Amino acid sequence: MLKNIVLFCVVLGGFSHYGYADNTHPIEEIVWLQSYTPPFHIDKDSHAPQGGICDNLTEQLIQTIDDVKHTRLIVPQERINKHLNEGDNVCFPCVIHKKTANDALQFSTPTTVYPPFSVLTTQKLAAEIQAQHGNPIKLIHLLSDEQYVYGQAAARKFTTKINKIIENTTVYRKASLSWSSENESQAVIARLSRGFIDYTIDYPFLGDYFVNHSRFKNIVSVPIEEDSRKFVLGAIGCAVRAPNNFATKALDKINKALDKQVLHSPAYINSQRFWLEQSFPQFSKYYQQQILNTTEPANVEITNTPN
Numbered sequence: 001m002l003k004n005i006v007l008f009c010v011v012l013g014g015f016s017h018y019g020y021a022d023n024t025h026p027i028e029e030i031v032w033l034q035s036y037t038p039p040f041h042i043d044k045d046s047h048a049p050q051g052g053i054c055d056n057l058t059e060q061l062i063q064t065i066d067d068v069k070h071t072r073l074i075v076p077q078e079r080i081n082k083h084l085n086e087g088d089n090v091c092f093p094c095v096i097h098k099k100t101a102n103d104a105l106q107f108s109t110p111t112t113v114y115p116p117f118s119v120l121t122t123q124k125l126a127a128e129i130q131a132q133h134g135n136p137i138k139l140i141h142l143l144s145d146e147q148y149v150y151g152q153a154a155a156r157k158f159t160t161k162i163n164k165i166i167e168n169t170t171v172y173r174k175a176s177l178s179w180s181s182e183n184e185s186q187a188v189i190a191r192l193s194r195g196f197i198d199y200t201i202d203y204p205f206l207g208d209y210f211v212n213h214s215r216f217k218n219i220v221s222v223p224i225e226e227d228s229r230k231f232v233l234g235a236i237g238c239a240v241r242a243p244n245n246f247a248t249k250a251l252d253k254i255n256k257a258l259d260k261q262v263l264h265s266p267a268y269i270n271s272q273r274f275w276l277e278q279s280f281p282q283f284s285k286y287y288q289q290q291i292l293n294t295t296e297p298a299n300v301e302i303t304n305t306p307n
Contacts, residue, residue, distance in 0.1 A: 027249045029069040030238075031090045032058050035077045037185045039209040039275050040094045047213055050271035053205075054094040057111060057236075060268060061093075064257040077155040077184055087241030091250055096159075097235035105237035106247035108254050109294070111263065112234040112272050113287050115280035117158055118221040120207050121199040122192065126220050129199065136223040142199070143169040151176035151197030153184045158201060161226060166201075189216050204279035212278075221279060231286045263291055 034041040034054070042052040050056050062070040073090075075083070083090050084104045097110045119137050121129060125148075133142045143150060143166060150166075154177040157163055166175075176197050185206060191197050193216035204221035211217055236254055238247040262268055269287065277283045 025244075027068055027089070027246055027253075029071060029089060030065070030250050030253075031071045031073055031088065032062070033080050033083060033090050033092045034058070034072060034074055034094075035080060035184065036074070037077065037094075039205065039213075041074075048274070050267065050274065053112075053272065053275045056268050056271040057262065058093050060262045060265060061236075061254060061257050064261055065253050068253070077153065081155065084237075084239045085241065087239060087243060089239065089242045089246050089250075091236055091238040091254070093236045095235055095237040097233035101240050101247070104240060106240045106251060108236040108238075108251050109258055110233040110235055110291055111258065112276075113280075113283060113290055114232040114234055114276065115204055115283075116223070116227040116229045116232060117162060117201055118204045118207075118223050118227075119199050120189075120192065120202055120204075120219055120221050122195070123218045123220050125198055126222055130222060134225065136225040136228075139201075139224045139226045140165050140169070146174070148198040149174075149176055149196075150199060151188060151191055152200050153177070153188050155184075156188075156202075159227065162201065162224075165226060186210070186214070189214075189219060192216075193218055205276050208278045209275070230282075231280075231290065233290060 038052060039048075040053045041055055042048055044051045044055075051059070058072070062072075080092055081104070084092070092105075093111075095105060095107065098105075098107050101107065119129070119139070119142065129142065129148065130137065133145065139162065142148065152175065158166070176191070185202075188197075188200050188202075189206070189210045192200055193210075201224070207219040207221045211219055236251070238250045238254075240247045272287065273283060
């Protein structure tokens with residue numbers, strides 16, 4: 001049962017610790033962060049009855065973990081980092097999985113598989129950029145080419161390798177950064193579609209979303225040489241700086257719910273396929289291999305049930 005859900009928006013102002021936990025008492029609340037970044041989080045409508053990529057995941061975890069209070073908090077991307085760094089009792093359902101914790105996050109078991117990052121550009125420029133910088137695109141060459149304007153959301157991060165390539169090029173110092181806190185991904189795509197920037201970097205399904213569900217129809221994705229992975233594992237991250245071992249306690253509950261129910265749920269699997277399969281035809285293969293085959297029950301298989 002959905003329990004004590006509060007949905008509200010915070011753009012400015014402070015954020016106090018939620019709930020009470022110490023070394024002898026269980027956690028009382030998990031605060032679920034989400035951002036203004038479709039298609040990861042979107043309002044449900046007739047075109048997307050399951051919500052965004054991470055919405056059904058959060059909903060099922062809230063329904064399954066019924067012994068704590070759950071609060072959903074919508075914040076701009078840069079404030080997610082602020083809450084994590086300040087050690088609030090928060091979890092974020094849309095992060096890249098890592099085997100070990102870092103200084104901000106402890107990670108759940110993998111929750112999904114994403115395609116590698118790509119260059120997003122316009123139909124008009126795609127062939128021209130590929131002719132000059134290859135297909136897949138040599139990102140380091142493109143980012144060094146000052147005739148093309150690179151843009152991204154100010155708080156957007158990629159893999160460590162891609163981040164270093166971006167930051168070490170002269171183009172990055174001249175990059176067009178978007179500081180919008182309202183629908184951050186759309187702000188970048190709108191500027192790309194209208195010719196204010198020439199390309200950005202993101203997942204190819206981001207382009208699919210705006211082509212299929214907005215007026216920005218001229219966006220295409222091109223693979224990049226520097227991200228040759230076959231897939232990227234997604235996960236939930238909880239704040240390691242939260243007091244009284246919050247992350248470990250929260251993730252113990254989260255991982256049990258994932259393994260026993262959520263990851264095998266047809267509703268969740270179909271919501272992932274709905275968003276990812278268009279530009280990631282091998283989604284079902286890798287979800288079966290990387291997610292289902294590492295959890296129980298082992299006999300669950302993905303079927304091509306229409307969404």
